[in-house]
Amino acid sequence: MMADIESTETTETRGTLLVVDGHSLAFRAFFALPVENFSTASGQATNAVWGFASMLSQVIESEKPDRLAVAFDVKGGTFRNTLLPQYKGTRDAAPEELLTQLPLIQRMLAALGVTYIEKPGYEGDDVIGTLATMGDHAGYHTLVLSGDRDAFQLIDDRVTVLYPGHHFKDLKHMTPQAVVAKYKVTPAQYPDLAALRGETADNIPGVPGVGDGFAAKWINLYGSLDGIREHADEIGGKKGEALRANIDQVMLNRKVNALVRDLDLGVTVDDLTFGDPDVDELDALFKQLEFGPRTKNRVLKVFVSGRSVHGTDGKRTGTGAAGSAGAKAEDESGLTIPEATHAAGAEDIALWERENLPAAEDGANDDADANNVPNLIIHAEGDDRPGRVSLEAVTLLAADRNTALVLDALFGTDMAAALEGLLDRHRSILAVHGYKEHLHLLAAYGVDVPQPAFDTKLAGYLIRPDFHADGLEQAASQFLDLHLDEEQPKATQGLLDFDAEPDDSADSGDGESDERRKQDATLLRHAAIVAALTRELGPKLEACEQTKLLSAIELPVSRVLFGMENEGAKLDMRRLDDLRDMFAAEANQAQEIAWDNAGSRVNLQSPKQLAKVLFEDMGLKPTKRTKSGSYTTNADALQTLYVRNADNDRASGFLGALLRHRETNKLRQIVATLIDAVNPADGRIHTTFEQTVAATGRLSSVDPNLQNIPNRNAAGREIRSAFVPGEGYESLMSCDYSQVELRIMAHLSGDEALIEAFRSGADFHRYVASLVYQLPVDEISADQRSHVKAMSYGLAYGLSTYGLSQQLKISPGEAEGLKAKYFATFGKVHDFLESCVSEARERGYTETMFGRRRYFPALNSVNRVARDAAERAALNAPIQGTAADIMKIAMIHADEALRSAGLNSRIILQIHDELVVEIAPGEAEQATRLVREAMEGAVSLDVPLDVSTGIGPDWQLAAH
């Protein structure tokens, strides 16, 4: 321990004591880490435990304390509650999911050999105060790890508080100087300041309108709280008034926030050793919590004193690597950074291939012997947005030899050809993070990437479909638990200034190559991450039986999507402009009328201002509230108000105009977004289809979203007329599945009546209504048909009878009756939906027909709202997911059929159950047949898959 060198005290420093506020740390961890990403299959939340372990390890590693103790609050009140009944009232409402983790944290501490201390009747803070005092007397420097600012009063030359900043991971060393800098008062004065300001987190009111600033000003003016009280009359203004009105509360606060520093804890500081963990117990606990080996090793490494748990033996040394001996470079997160060379020409690529990859057998199957472990990583970086692609650099990595080859952007055609050849020869061992993105990046140089053996982005999605890995680094931290600093090394933080690189602008003129070296370093690091992810996710994917889905569906569909994004959809610019002007004129007109009626120029796009006009100025009776408590002004509510206030000219005039404005302004906005998205180079919109976003397996479309172009009413539908065939094409074809989700429900449930309804080929909803109401088909009224239709569709969403009644504007009783009749007719559908949920509760996940999984830890939540929501999602997931699988298969088949028939017609859009195909001259008939067959034949169910198709000069007219 180096600390004693600094000591100028007469007493020798014995070392460092670390005292941890257990509750505060658990609390911080719980709210900093998303519980969705940290829970076991059985639904136990583990985010606080993981965060606690992670943070504690980090602090021990950086501070290297000699003694350690963790203080916890004890259930039940403390002396503070008798003083101030509402004290920490908000904290008792700590979420169940956090409370269940506290015992686990204590069990972990016990296994790690760490002392934790609770003192009935007192808080963890008092224990901490006492320990800090004890540490001081025993000659230790004390570090207090706490997110509770009450601890600041303990700070002095020998006590430092480590306070989590905004990021939970970065800790501020709160020294006396730091406190003064931040609050303008000394640590000893801090409780006075806190008493004045109050503490929302602890449910302690301060002086209204007084924050840190005024509190500090007064303290410095009058020295202390007592001084302030004496001079309270001299303080003018509203704040002075507020102070006088609340002075009793403040004095009480001050009593409550003083920490006790002389408890009898029954231990001495010298007893608080650590570093002798019970590995078996820790193993058992981490297994139960489903923490990976990396987490365990990282924690153990820190807690096992003296011994290093590093070299997990059995690491194979590379076989005679050509000229690359020496220690492997490891970066701070433990990744091994590959040795790299730059390729200057095609020969370098060939040479690297010979030296680093297994010899490809001549002819067909390349590295088939290489026991199928993906070992060749290709990793390209650049802008991969379709329509504006630019490649920066690409690296090849032979993972087992840790050797990389970097190709800088702007390589020539000979290198492109060499690269393509290499990829093709070794495609069976090729892995990539984001096949679709790589197709875009490399296509810019004329390089086609063959279907790789593995894709870490898609694999991560299949393993955890509801985890949103935004980038490679996030995927890495999720699956590898390497903890990496955020994506870019953005401007060095103030704290690190002292080790910033010297400025090299003046000397050497080497700035550019230095820059390039840095770029290389990130590129190589990213390639190394992909390699690590490949090793980690391959077996995981296998373990949850998703491998087939990757190779047979996701990877091939990536290729189809690449084509769709690359081609884009042609827009008729003049039509768009006309539409925008038309909608804009209508919106403006409606706005004028609304303003006339309102008597003021309210912003019609501000729900807040609207609520004021409607419910205050006009005095209308509100309908429903939003979830945050304000009165809703959504279309439903406006409609209700409109009907209800038909006799009020001003109100109904305003509401009518507002409703028109809402609709037409929305359309104007949509058109404007489309205009903005048209690529001027080709007059087409190149959306991006996200393949790893929707938890059910669906695609989504962004930048812009082309899956929500209006279709439900005539005015909106006009926008579709701006989607037209491009040059060299003659028409658009739209093909969609009719009632896929219902058909899937019929198939999966095996309900004979529902299956027969589909096989009969009759008007489905009318047929179903006739069964439900036990009437002949031709006696079904329009109302009956629409009610049954809503019921049918609602089923797959877990629609409640309340929701059904609301939607159909019938009484809950009638809705209940309809539901009962429906289930009496289709009993197996009911059983099937229930079994979806119960099976998911048991196994922890749902499965589509093709084995795609989605996990539902919340099914066992004690929170009813969360649990109910999970149940609805769990009943929907197999249905929506199967439909998504079927469409993906159809897309792969349709694309393949069009290509192998040599047609130029191509799929350009997918809207969940619809494909839009751009038809080349003379290909209409053949393309229709091929796409229809692909869609109808994607899978064989107990009911037919019905596809309807239409062709026209634009998307609107292609409807059928």
Add this chain to the structure above:
DNA sequence: ATGCGTACGTA
């Protein structure tokens, strides 16, 4: 500038 809430478009 960034994040949240509200609203609304699609299947």
Add this chain to the structure above:
DNA sequence: CGTACGTACGCATG
């Protein structure tokens, strides 16, 4: 008080 998405705006934060 129906599933799955993406986007735009206002407004309150920094």
